[in-house]
Amino acid sequence: MLFNSLEFSIFLPVVFIIFWLINQRNLTTRNIFLLIASYFFYGWWDWRFLFLILLSTLVDYFIGLQIEKSNNLKKSKILLSISLAVNLGVLFYFKYFNFFIESFKEAFTLFGSNFESSRLDIILPVGISFYTFQTLSYTIDVYRKQLKAEPNLIVFGTYVSFFPQLVAGPIERATNLLPQFNETKKFDYDLAKSGLQLMLWGFFKKIVIADNCAVFANLIFNNHLDYNYGSLFLGSLFFTFQIYGDFSGYSDIAIGTARLFGFKLMRNFAFPYFSRDIAEFWRRWHISLSTWFRDYLYIPLGGSRGSTSKKIRNTFIIFIVSGFWHGANWTYIVWGALNALYFMPLMLLGKNRQNLGIIGDGKLFVSLRELLPMLVTFFLTVLAWIFFRSESIEQASEITVRIVTFYNKAPTAFIFSKKVWLVIIYILFFLCIEWIGRTKENPIVFNHKLPKFLVWIFYILLGVAILDNFGNSSSQEFIYFDF
Amino acid sequence: MKKFTLQVSLFFLILLAFKLLQSILIFDNLNPNDSLNFYGKESSKPRIILVGSSNLDYNYDYEKLNETFTNYDVLGCNLNEPSGLYATIYKLKQLNPTEDDIVIFALPHSLYEPSKLLPLGSSGKKGYSSKMVLDCLKDFPLEFMGSIMNIQTSQSIKLLSENYEQTTHTNNIIQFSLTTDAKEHAEFLDCVQLEGPFDISSTGFDETYLVDIQNYLSFTISAKILYRYPVVKESEYQINLQRIKYLSSHYTFINDFDDSIYPDGNWYNQWYHLNKCGRELNTRKLINEMKPVLKL
Numbered sequence: 001m002l003f004n005s006l007e008f009s010i011f012l013p014v015v016f017i018i019f020w021l022i023n024q025r026n027l028t029t030r031n032i033f034l035l036i037a038s039y040f041f042y043g044w045w046d047w048r049f050l051f052l053i054l055l056s057t058l059v060d061y062f063i064g065l066q067i068e069k070s071n072n073l074k075k076s077k078i079l080l081s082i083s084l085a086v087n088l089g090v091l092f093y094f095k096y097f098n099f100f101i102e103s104f105k106e107a108f109t110l111f112g113s114n115f116e117s118s119r120l121d122i123i124l125p126v127g128i129s130f131y132t133f134q135t136l137s138y139t140i141d142v143y144r145k146q147l148k149a150e151p152n153l154i155v156f157g158t159y160v161s162f163f164p165q166l167v168a169g170p171i172e173r174a175t176n177l178l179p180q181f182n183e184t185k186k187f188d189y190d191l192a193k194s195g196l197q198l199m200l201w202g203f204f205k206k207i208v209i210a211d212n213c214a215v216f217a218n219l220i221f222n223n224h225l226d227y228n229y230g231s232l233f234l235g236s237l238f239f240t241f242q243i244y245g246d247f248s249g250y251s252d253i254a255i256g257t258a259r260l261f262g263f264k265l266m267r268n269f270a271f272p273y274f275s276r277d278i279a280e281f282w283r284r285w286h287i288s289l290s291t292w293f294r295d296y297l298y299i300p301l302g303g304s305r306g307s308t309s310k311k312i313r314n315t316f317i318i319f320i321v322s323g324f325w326h327g328a329n330w331t332y333i334v335w336g337a338l339n340a341l342y343f344m345p346l347m348l349l350g351k352n353r354q355n356l357g358i359i360g361d362g363k364l365f366v367s368l369r370e371l372l373p374m375l376v377t378f379f380l381t382v383l384a385w386i387f388f389r390s391e392s393i394e395q396a397s398e399i400t401v402r403i404v405t406f407y408n409k410a411p412t413a414f415i416f417s418k419k420v421w422l423v424i425i426y427i428l429f430f431l432c433i434e435w436i437g438r439t440k441e442n443p444i445v446f447n448h449k450l451p452k453f454l455v456w457i458f459y460i461l462l463g464v465a466i467l468d469n470f471g472n473s474s475s476q477e478f479i480y481f482d483f
Numbered sequence: 484m485k486k487f488t489l490q491v492s493l494f495f496l497i498l499l500a501f502k503l504l505q506s507i508l509i510f511d512n513l514n515p516n517d518s519l520n521f522y523g524k525e526s527s528k529p530r531i532i533l534v535g536s537s538n539l540d541y542n543y544d545y546e547k548l549n550e551t552f553t554n555y556d557v558l559g560c561n562l563n564e565p566s567g568l569y570a571t572i573y574k575l576k577q578l579n580p581t582e583d584d585i586v587i588f589a590l591p592h593s594l595y596e597p598s599k600l601l602p603l604g605s606s607g608k609k610g611y612s613s614k615m616v617l618d619c620l621k622d623f624p625l626e627f628m629g630s631i632m633n634i635q636t637s638q639s640i641k642l643l644s645e646n647y648e649q650t651t652h653t654n655n656i657i658q659f660s661l662t663t664d665a666k667e668h669a670e671f672l673d674c675v676q677l678e679g680p681f682d683i684s685s686t687g688f689d690e691t692y693l694v695d696i697q698n699y700l701s702f703t704i705s706a707k708i709l710y711r712y713p714v715v716k717e718s719e720y721q722i723n724l725q726r727i728k729y730l731s732s733h734y735t736f737i738n739d740f741d742d743s744i745y746p747d748g749n750w751y752n753q754w755y756h757l758n759k760c761g762r763e764l765n766t767r768k769l770i771n772e773m774k775p776v777l778k779l
Contacts, residue, residue: 006625006628006629020484187484187487189484189486189487192487193487193490196491456494459494460494460497460498460501463494463497463498464498464501464636467498467502467632468635468636468637470632470633
């Protein structure tokens with residue numbers, strides 16, 4: 001079920017009412033209800049893949065318990081390996097099998113040999129990368145003795161499949177989310193209100209910004225050979241805002257929805273396009289994934305300790321794996337590697353943690369000293385997104401070359417229709433609101449000095465903009481559903 | 484919880500009121516007189532009523548049909564496709580079809596889609612009235628709500644700024660005509676090479692909606708109801724096949740799908756408008772299809 005669908009607008013209030021009606025009575029009943037609702041939410045897309053979630057749940061539930069019981073390190077390691085093999089095996093089969101087959105085929109052909117194989121007709125289950133990583137973090141934490149294994153299967157099942165964040169994150173840690181299913185909730189007005197405010201901004205980002213940008217980003221990327229450097233750069237900019245609006249919008253809606261039920265999910269985005277260097281960007285973009293890789297891959301590999309060559313190796317590994325996590329295509333790998341290259345000078349000079357605060361904190365305008373690095377970082381990010389969006393390395397290279405060489409001999413000029421200008425105005429408005437509210441978690445939560453009726457008018461206008469664009473976007477899925 | 488529920492309800496009520504206001508602006512600013520013109524002739528005989536969109540302007544010869552089916556009056560009831568299915572059915576209802584009548588839905592594919600029931604947000608709508616829109620809210624509340632969501636603020640502002648032109652057709656009398664505008668176009672006689680192919684396979688049907696519409700029609704219209712495949716270009720047969728097959732699995736049509744395919748030389752200015760040759764062929768085919776139905 002999509003957040004931006006009519007079905008969800010019926011599903012959410014129904015689940016909300018029933019949840020709060022049964023919440024006080026019995027914790028188990030409440031969790032069973034949440035579990036059923038979450039399975040219904042997922043099964044609405046394709047019920048067959050519920051078995052994969054169930055498999056992941058059962059495997060990690062039993063392995064978690066066995067690891068905790070075991071006093072034998074070797075046995076615990078074997079159990080952890082089984083969990084890794086099952087979860088990553090399923091992920092590999094559904095997401096990467098065809099990629100490896102194709103890549104082997106190409107490699108063999110390159111060296112003049114024949115590699116006989118055929119692609120499998122596999123559907124990628126929505127959200128598989130997200131819930132796989134979430135369950136893996138649980139087992140690893142239990143193995144590391146950072147977390148007690150959950151004895152209640154219903155609680156664990158609800159943790160794995162909790163519908164707000166099931167299909168596109170945030171990738172929650174068991175240490176944060178799991179205990180919340182063992183608490184009786186009391187309706188918290190302020191939490192629920194902040195949840196709705198986040199949802200409102202999330203829907204604006206998805207429906208008004210991302211879906212409108214998608215129209216022109218798709219037009220330009222799908223016909224890239226027809227366009228000059230200016231149009232291609234504009235297309236890349238549209239995609240830059242599309243991916244941000246799409247994914248951070250989803251995260252906001254997910255976090256906001258969870259708050260309606262009294263659950264607190266981790267923050268996933270913190271105004272990444274206002275970053276002054278790539279290291280800061282990665283502390284602000286898809287935070288739940290970045291910290292997952294940091295805790296379960298980067299640090300075990302040695303992190304930033306050890307020799308320079310080891311640091312370089314670790315940085316490349318984490319960025320390339322992160323790229324590969326997004327999809328089975330070389331474009332994602334190059335996107336990851338490109339980010340590693342951007343990151344490298346900062347790490348080698350020991351400057352990767354120089355921008356920990358908020359840009360221009362307490363000021364409306366920032367100095368040129370801060371603005372320039374922000375614009376450079378933004379430009380580098382836009383170039384990297386070209387690889388992320390392109391269908392192939394060739395396409396990404398052609399677009400990049402045309403942009404950096406100011407290629408101007410293409411047959412088609414991009415037409416700045418009224419609609420394009422409207423989208424540009426939307427983006428500028430969006431950037432202004434995010435800039436003004438960059439010190440807060442949600443930029444549309446205003447301070448108490450602002451009259452309430454003005455806040456209401458602003459929220460109603462956002463609602464109108466969302467509804468105005470809803471009809472055009474109801475079929476647009478979230479990009480991260482594909483990951 | 485009470486305060487929260489009240490605030491949320493108030494927020495959505497304001498938004499809903501805003502959308503309803505927009506829809507009122509739209510349906511009160513359209514010309515309702517388009518729903519008074521029909522093709523064919525009417526006497527006291529039972530009627531065969533063809534229902535469709537602009538395809539009825541071009542694809543049927545009403546003189547020929549009336550000459551052939553002497554025991555019936557053959558009528559054409561249509562609105563342009565952007566008006567949607569509900570407005571077309573509403574127009575049909577003005578004829579008060581009875582049990583003696585036969586209604587043939589020769590709709591374009593798009594009118595089988597839920598988004599085309601009452602496309603308030605689309606431009607070029609005709610034959611709307613506030614009563615019709617409110618009746619639609621009663622009959623299809625879900626689709627209606629979906630429809631008002633598609634109205635854009637810019638569209639409302641544009642409509643508000645335009646002066647609504649009253650037509651001379653103000654006496655609310657239904658009018659019939661055996662000839663259509665098609666004959667006035669010189670090119671209608673020749674084939675115009677259309678650019679294509681026209682892929683209709685990307686748009687979607689909804690199973691529940693298809694059943695709902697069938698039930699609604701059989702409940703509200705007493706006449707015998709038949710369905711006829713819309714015409715399809717030969718060169719576009721393959722790309723649209725899947726969609727057509729889906730429709731066939733939900734409706735029973737009086738013609739074979741193969742019979743609704745027309746060679747590329749039989750077309751006029753749109754991929755759903757036949758030219759003169761195509762119209763003659765289509766009319767002949769309808770006559771043959773109706774003979775067993777009328778036991779002739």
